[in-house]
Amino acid sequence: MKKLAFGFYVALVVVLMCWGYYQAIYVAPLDAMQGEIFRIIFYHVPSAAVAFSFFAVSLTASLAFLAFRRSHKEWAQISDAWALAAAEVGTVFCTVVLITGPLWGRRAWGIWWTWDARLTTTLVLWLIYVSYLLLRRFAAGPQVQTLAAVLGIFGALDVPIVYMSNRWWRTQHPAPVFGGGDGSGMDPAMARVLGWNMLAWFAWGALVLALRYRVERQAQTFAALDAQAALDAND
């Protein structure tokens, strides 16, 4: 039953991704100012939304790990698996954002990159999570979970400061398209396409996240079995 539900979900994700692609490339009307290049928004914006949501998941799981690590060992292990999985998958989505952004910027602004508040914040966020993953790679043993959780909290604290500091410095990224002032908002046809792509990418992200979480839980089980075997061998 569980396998059937999983298979159904995978099929649903594939259908959603195909539908989102079709909508983005063939259905969405041309942008009046930018021409075809604007279609990258259907990949750039959902990827950014998924990346930031997963980083939030990672932070929440890191906090949960620190809270549970003494009282509820099993919950702490679950939190740690979520923290790692969300950080990894979030970093991949963040990489997509950082690749699609300059591709668009080259056409729309005439430059690949600028040290604008949102661009810099995203880049710094990416750097922080890469360093988080490096820490998890370099540190060994059970202490890595605690160390990584602390680094995750530091990284999350840094993000608003980076954002504010860059706002004061310079800002070039387009003003918020949604909920901004005059001239913001989207053609309803475009917004619908963006909605489909948002759904498709979130469904895809959740699938990858769940798989990564399963793998990490398996790895934890094997590590626990190894530790137990080593203890038994000593007896």
Added chain:
Amino acid sequence: MTSAFWTHLIKDLRIELRSLDAFVSMLFFSLLVVVLFSIAFDPHGDFSREIAGGVLSVATMFASVSALNQAWAREIRHQVIDAQRMAPAPGAELFLAKVVANFLFVSVVQAILAPFFLIFYNLHIEGQAAMLLLVLPLGTWALVGNGIFFAALSIRTRNRELLLSLILFPIFIPALLAMVRATSSILTGDGDPMLWIKLLLGYDIIFTTVSLMLFDVVFHAE
């Protein structure tokens, strides 16, 4: 401040005074960075004033990493770090003592470096020079506070010396930006450095508080 804080602080200062390891390597390293940048960019006139703040901040940042790595590495010999873990005193005091000690080392290096800096970059300060006495300590505190914390975090990992730079620099970026902008605006006399000083102050308060709260978690991670 209790006696545990003073004991750790005096111990660190005494070790450094006798060996001068961290001090000499930092001073020479930062001098090298200043000279290398000076050769690479051939600064003169307005251009030198514009880049000087960045060069000074980055030189301090690279140089202090050597001292930060030493800060905990020297406790590993003779299992001092294990004794410190077992001591009944709160870890926060140990952390604070280490930060204050290294803050003093880096500040002394900066004070010695400053004249060379003015000479190599032919600087004359257009803004309020006294403000530098606020900017540099705040920036140094941000660097050393986070640095000591992350050095304690990376001490028990493989590649710990490399890992410290890898996790410290991304987190330090906003403080570096504020330090560079404030120093540049003081040197060139353009703009008001107060906004950046406030940012530095906020950064210091936030990260020092969180470090003090979480230091025991990291120090006793098992």
